[in-house]
Amino acid sequence: MAAPARPAGARVPDHEGRAGARRDPEDLRPAALDARGAPARRRPAAREAGYLRAGEKGPKAPAFRLEFQNGSQLVLTEAGSKKRAGVWLLTPEAADAELAHLGPEALGLGADALAAICAQESRRLHSLLRDQRVIAGIGRAWANEILHHANLSPFALSRDLVPGQVQGLAAAIDLELERGLELRERGANDARTYRVHGKLREPCYVCGTPIARVDYEEHTVYYCPDCQTGGRVLKDRRLSRLLR
Numbered sequence: 001m002a003a004p005a006r007p008a009g010a011r012v013p014d015h016e017g018r019a020g021a022r023r024d025p026e027d028l029r030p031a032a033l034d035a036r037g038a039p040a041r042r043r044p045a046a047r048e049a050g051y052l053r054a055g056e057k058g059p060k061a062p063a064f065r066l067e068f069q070n071g072s073q074l075v076l077t078e079a080g081s082k083k084r085a086g087v088w089l090l091t092p093e094a095a096d097a098e099l100a101h102l103g104p105e106a107l108g109l110g111a112d113a114l115a116a117i118c119a120q121e122s123r124r125l126h127s128l129l130r131d132q133r134v135i136a137g138i139g140r141a142w143a144n145e146i147l148h149h150a151n152l153s154p155f156a157l158s159r160d161l162v163p164g165q166v167q168g169l170a171a172a173i174d175l176e177l178e179r180g181l182e183l184r185e186r187g188a189n190d191a192r193t194y195r196v197h198g199k200l201r202e203p204c205y206v207c208g209t210p211i212a213r214v215d216y217e218e219h220t221v222y223y224c225p226d227c228q229t230g231g232r233v234l235k236d237r238r239l240s241r242l243l244r
């Protein structure tokens with residue numbers, strides 16, 4: 001298993017054999033097992049990797065537990081029914097090969113590199129940001145936070161961005177990820193860390209407009225209609241299905 005750089009970024013390849021070895025960061029939150037005692041969240045994450053200090057109690061039946069010589073433990077749980085979490089023991093060469101498909105690290109990407117990425121193909125921004133082959137390290141939640149910060153619609157096409165918007169998006173990536181890392185390292189829970197993600201109908205932190213969402217099978221896009229989509233409320237597919 002590749003050693004995680006930091007607790008919030010544990011890399012756990014899923015066993016569907018998808019090239020996406022690194023799961024969305026919010027899938028692997030250490031919150032429930034956080035040694036700093038993170039409060040309970042409203043909804044459990046599907047997969048979580050956490051660190052326990054010596055003597056701390058962990059879950060009764062973890063999917064994986066690795067005890068270190070100092071008594072601390074790395075524990076992996078999977079609450080969801082999909083059972084896609086897993087742990088692999090890899091040689092350094094195999095780990096490099098496993099991670100070779102990843103795009104450049106999101107934090108510190110910069111406007112020039114992002115402009116080149118945006119010009120490559122026309123993609124919806126929320127989907128582009130989450131594609132680990134294109135940019136590594138942004139999951140569903142941070143795509144929501146970053147696009148809100150940049151005043152961009154999650155459904156805007158990457159090739160339609162003007163240079164100023166690309167610069168704003170590159171800056172938003174750094175500012176939001178730095179903000180998130182700082183909060184998580186201090187043990188902040190989801191409710192304190194996120195300002196848009198999971199905040200349906202709560203007031204936008206910039207303009208006060210209720211946050212809206214578009215729901216997909218495996219993720220939900222949250223956005224502010226006033227800050228991001230020119231006042232337009234986008235169709236919520238789950239709601240549409242119910243009304244059909």
Ligand SMILES: [Zn+2]
Nearest residue numbers: 204207224227
């Ligand atoms: Zn707003």
